Amino acid sequence: MFKSDLCGTRKNILLVAMLLAVIISYCFKPGANAEDWQLWTYKCLMQSYDASTDAKLKKFEFTVTADAFIRLRKIYPKEKEEFYSFNLHNLKDMDYSGNTARGILELKTKADDIICQTKNDRKGDVDSMTTVLNIPVRNMEPERLDSLREAFDYFKAKGL
Numbered sequence: 001m002f003k004s005d006l007c008g009t010r011k012n013i014l015l016v017a018m019l020l021a022v023i024i025s026y027c028f029k030p031g032a033n034a035e036d037w038q039l040w041t042y043k044c045l046m047q048s049y050d051a052s053t054d055a056k057l058k059k060f061e062f063t064v065t066a067d068a069f070i071r072l073r074k075i076y077p078k079e080k081e082e083f084y085s086f087n088l089h090n091l092k093d094m095d096y097s098g099n100t101a102r103g104i105l106e107l108k109t110k111a112d113d114i115i116c117q118t119k120n121d122r123k124g125d126v127d128s129m130t131t132v133l134n135i136p137v138r139n140m141e142p143e144r145l146d147s148l149r150e151a152f153d154y155f156k157a158k159g160l
Contacts, residue, residue: 034158038064041151044144045070050102050136068155070107072135083117084133088155096145098137105135105148 032040042064051057056076063071068088075081090113095106107114112129119125 032154034066034154037151037154038066041070041148041155044148044151045135048105048137048140048144050138052138053136068158072133079119079121081119083119084114085117086114086133088152089158091152091156092131094149094152096140098140100139100141102136102138103140105137105140105145107133107135 042062045062045064049060049062051060054074057074058077059075061073063069063073065071070086070088072084073081074083086107086109090109090111091107092110093108095108097104097106109131112131114130114133116128116130117125118127
């Protein structure tokens with residue numbers, strides 16, 4: 001009789017352990033996919049961009065594409081526009097200077113990989129290349145900054 005109770009206890013412990021493992025496995029979401037990272041990067045940049053640093057700026061927009069391109073378009077009065085574009089595969093480093101309220105997000109590429117285009121009806125169009133894109137940001141908590149770095153790292157690794 002003592003032996004049958006011991007077997008029943010072992011079966012119950014095994015059953016509870018398996019049930020617990022199944023419950024725990026449903027608590028975790030699988031890792032984010034490319035679309036999740038793309039949407040997060042877009043939302044983070046749009047919500048964090050500090051347009052108040054440029055008094056003449058009328059409108060701005062970020063685009064993050066599935067093939068890891070980031071584009072920033074700035075629209076000013078009198079038909080002036082600026083475009084910045086680069087592929088995250090070419091991102092070398094990301095730095096942040098400032099505090100959580102305001103700062104500068106500095107994106108550095110390996111070479112002159114950032115396309116800079118200025119459209120101005122009076123002066124004509126100017127195209128150039130650079131290695132650094134400074135983005136003024138606000139409300140950039142350390143967790144948000146780390147998550148943005150993780151998104152950039154995801155796109156960099158995806159391109160390899």
